[in-house]
Amino acid sequence: MKRHLFPFLLVLAFFNAWAQAPATYYNAAAGLTGANLKTALSQIITTGHIPKTYNNLYNGYVSTDSDNFYENDGSVLDIYSENPAGTDPYVYQHTSSSQCGNYSSEGDCYNREHIVPQSLFGSAMPMYSDINFIRPTDGKVNGYRSNFPFGKVGITSYISQNGSKLGTSVSTGYSGTVFEPIDAFKGDVARMIFYFVTRYESQLSGFSSGNMLGNSAYPGLQTWELNQLLAWHLADPVSPMEISRNNASYIYQGNRNPFIDHPEYAAQIWGTPVVDTQAPTAPANLITSNPSSNSISLSWTASTDNIGVTGYDIYKDGTFYVTVTGTTATVSGLNPSTTYNFYVVAKDAAGNASTASNTAPGTTLAGGQPGGSCGTEDFSNIPAASSSYATQTWTSNNITWTATDSRTDQTIVGKAINIRNGNLTSSTISGGVGSLTVTTKIPFSSDTAGNLTLQINGTNAGTIPFSAAATTTTISNINVAGNAVIKIINSETGKRISIDDLSWTCYSVLATGEISKDKPSFSIYPNPVKNNELFVKGENLNRISKAQIYDFSGKLIETIENPFKHSNKIDLKGLVKGNYILKTDAFAAKFIVD
Known part of the structure; x- marks a missing residue:
C-alpha cells in the first residue's frame, strides 16, 4: 500500500518532541557488553514500568498501533494482515465491535497477540499485559500461530493473506513447527523478543522454554x-513505525524497548551472527526407478553445505513439484506411458540454492500394468490446519478417508494427519493391495517411539514403526486381491503420530497366476528356473515387443525390448531366489527362481 510520508513526518516530529527517552535514560548501560549490558538494560526498563490491565491494551493500541504509515487511515496496524506493497486484505478499526470474540476466518476480528506466548509464563503479570511485546493481530492468524516459536518456514501448512506462514522449520538447529512473519516485520518481532528476555531475565528460569x-x-x-x-534484526532495521510505537508505549506504561532506541545493543550483548552466503553443493547421481502408470520414484546423493542442507526442491519438466528433506521421493499424479524429466536443487536455512542436479528421465507404465503405485494419499486435501483433536473426513483420488481423534496442523512432507488414540481408515478400494508404503513421525518431544498396526479388510497385515525422525516403511507381500479397506491403527495410548505419503501397489489373481486363461498358447519352462535361463513356447513370439519382470511386491525389476527377436530364451542375469512375474504384451505368468 502507499506510504504517506508527510503525515508520518508530522506524527514522528510530534512524538519526538515529547516522548523521546530522557537523555540520561541509558547512562547505566554505558561501556558495558555481554551479560552485564543485558542486566543493566533489564534494570533500566524495569524501573518506571507501570503495568496496566490486560483489558486496557485495546485502549493503548489507539496510540501504539494505529496505521499512520501505510494507508495513514488510523486503522489497526496488524503485522499479520498489513500489506506494505499493496492493498490490505482487510482492515480493522479501533472499535469494540472489531475485537474478538469468536472467529472462523481471517478478517472476522482482531485480538491481542503475545509475541512470546503467555503459556510460557503462565499468563502471569506483568508479562500478561506488557504492551511492548503484545500486538493487535487478526484472531484467526493468531490462532494458527498459537504458541509456536518464530523461525524460517520450509514446507508450509498455512499461509495468511499477507504472506505470514506456519510450517516446518528450516532455521538451523530446529526442525519443529514455526511461524514466519513477512519480511517487513521480522525485525520488529526479533526486537520484541529481545525486549522480553531482557526485561524479564531474572524470571526466565521459571518460564517454560516453548522451544x-x-x-x-x-x-x-x-x-x-x-x-x-539476530539475522532478522540485521535484515529488517528499525522502522519509523517502531520508533513511533516505542515512544507511545513509553507514554502508556513508562518503559521502552532498548533495542529500538539502540539497535547496536543486540550485537554488543550477543555478538554478530554469521551470515551464510555459501550455497550447498549440487545433488548428485539422481536416478529414477519403480515406475507405475502414475508415479515414479527418485533418489540421489546428498548435498553438502557449510552450515547444513535443510531441504531439496524437486522439479518435473522444469516446474517446481515439491520440497522434501530426505534424499528420496515419489512423484505421483503422472500420466501413463509418458516420459518426464526430473532434477533436484538443494537449499540451506539461509535460502541459498545449489545448482541443479543432473537431469534424470523416467517413463511411466501403460495403464493397467501390474506393480508400481496403485494408489496414493498425500493428505493435501485434509481439513484446514487445526490443533484440536476430532474426527476428520476428506476425499482424494475418489477415496474417502476418515481419521478419528486426529489433528491437521502437523507436517512431514507437506500436510500430514496426526493421530492420538484413533485410526486412519479408507473407503473400499479396488485392485487389491500388494504392498504398502507410509511415512511416520513423532512431532512432539514428550512422546516416545512405538508401532502402528496395519489392517487390510480387518486382518492384521504388519506393523509400522514411528519415532522422532521421519521414517518411511514398506510392508511387502500383503497380497490381498479384489476390494480392500486400509486401516492404520494407533493403539499406543496418548502418543501423537503424524502420517504422510501413503501409497500401495495393486494385487490381482492374474498377476500371480500362470498363463492367462484367454492366452492358452504360451508356456514357460523350466519352472522353477535353473541356470538363469527362462524359455517361452508359443506362437508369433517374435511379435512380442516388450517383456517386464516384477517381484511379488509389484516392483519392476527389468524391462526387455523385443525379447524374442533372436531366440525364445530370456537371460535372467542372476536374479536372486524368489517368486517373480513375467509380463508381456501377449501374456503374464508366474515363475520361481530356485
Whole structure:
C-alpha cells in the first residue's frame, strides 16, 4: 500500500518532541557488553514500568498501533494482515465491535497477540499485559500461530493473506513447527523478543522454554532462536513505525524497548551472527526407478553445505513439484506411458540454492500394468490446519478417508494427519493391495517411539514403526486381491503420530497366476528356473515387443525390448531366489527362481 510520508513526518516530529527517552535514560548501560549490558538494560526498563490491565491494551493500541504509515487511515496496524506493497486484505478499526470474540476466518476480528506466548509464563503479570511485546493481530492468524516459536518456514501448512506462514522449520538447529512473519516485520518481532528476555531475565528460569526461551538470564534464548532473530534484526532495521510505537508505549506504561532506541545493543550483548552466503553443493547421481502408470520414484546423493542442507526442491519438466528433506521421493499424479524429466536443487536455512542436479528421465507404465503405485494419499486435501483433536473426513483420488481423534496442523512432507488414540481408515478400494508404503513421525518431544498396526479388510497385515525422525516403511507381500479397506491403527495410548505419503501397489489373481486363461498358447519352462535361463513356447513370439519382470511386491525389476527377436530364451542375469512375474504384451505368468 502507499506510504504517506508527510503525515508520518508530522506524527514522528510530534512524538519526538515529547516522548523521546530522557537523555540520561541509558547512562547505566554505558561501556558495558555481554551479560552485564543485558542486566543493566533489564534494570533500566524495569524501573518506571507501570503495568496496566490486560483489558486496557485495546485502549493503548489507539496510540501504539494505529496505521499512520501505510494507508495513514488510523486503522489497526496488524503485522499479520498489513500489506506494505499493496492493498490490505482487510482492515480493522479501533472499535469494540472489531475485537474478538469468536472467529472462523481471517478478517472476522482482531485480538491481542503475545509475541512470546503467555503459556510460557503462565499468563502471569506483568508479562500478561506488557504492551511492548503484545500486538493487535487478526484472531484467526493468531490462532494458527498459537504458541509456536518464530523461525524460517520450509514446507508450509498455512499461509495468511499477507504472506505470514506456519510450517516446518528450516532455521538451523530446529526442525519443529514455526511461524514466519513477512519480511517487513521480522525485525520488529526479533526486537520484541529481545525486549522480553531482557526485561524479564531474572524470571526466565521459571518460564517454560516453548522451544525458544533459555532457562537462564544470559543469553536468555535457545541458540537456534537467538541466531535466527539476530539475522532478522540485521535484515529488517528499525522502522519509523517502531520508533513511533516505542515512544507511545513509553507514554502508556513508562518503559521502552532498548533495542529500538539502540539497535547496536543486540550485537554488543550477543555478538554478530554469521551470515551464510555459501550455497550447498549440487545433488548428485539422481536416478529414477519403480515406475507405475502414475508415479515414479527418485533418489540421489546428498548435498553438502557449510552450515547444513535443510531441504531439496524437486522439479518435473522444469516446474517446481515439491520440497522434501530426505534424499528420496515419489512423484505421483503422472500420466501413463509418458516420459518426464526430473532434477533436484538443494537449499540451506539461509535460502541459498545449489545448482541443479543432473537431469534424470523416467517413463511411466501403460495403464493397467501390474506393480508400481496403485494408489496414493498425500493428505493435501485434509481439513484446514487445526490443533484440536476430532474426527476428520476428506476425499482424494475418489477415496474417502476418515481419521478419528486426529489433528491437521502437523507436517512431514507437506500436510500430514496426526493421530492420538484413533485410526486412519479408507473407503473400499479396488485392485487389491500388494504392498504398502507410509511415512511416520513423532512431532512432539514428550512422546516416545512405538508401532502402528496395519489392517487390510480387518486382518492384521504388519506393523509400522514411528519415532522422532521421519521414517518411511514398506510392508511387502500383503497380497490381498479384489476390494480392500486400509486401516492404520494407533493403539499406543496418548502418543501423537503424524502420517504422510501413503501409497500401495495393486494385487490381482492374474498377476500371480500362470498363463492367462484367454492366452492358452504360451508356456514357460523350466519352472522353477535353473541356470538363469527362462524359455517361452508359443506362437508369433517374435511379435512380442516388450517383456517386464516384477517381484511379488509389484516392483519392476527389468524391462526387455523385443525379447524374442533372436531366440525364445530370456537371460535372467542372476536374479536372486524368489517368486517373480513375467509380463508381456501377449501374456503374464508366474515363475520361481530356485
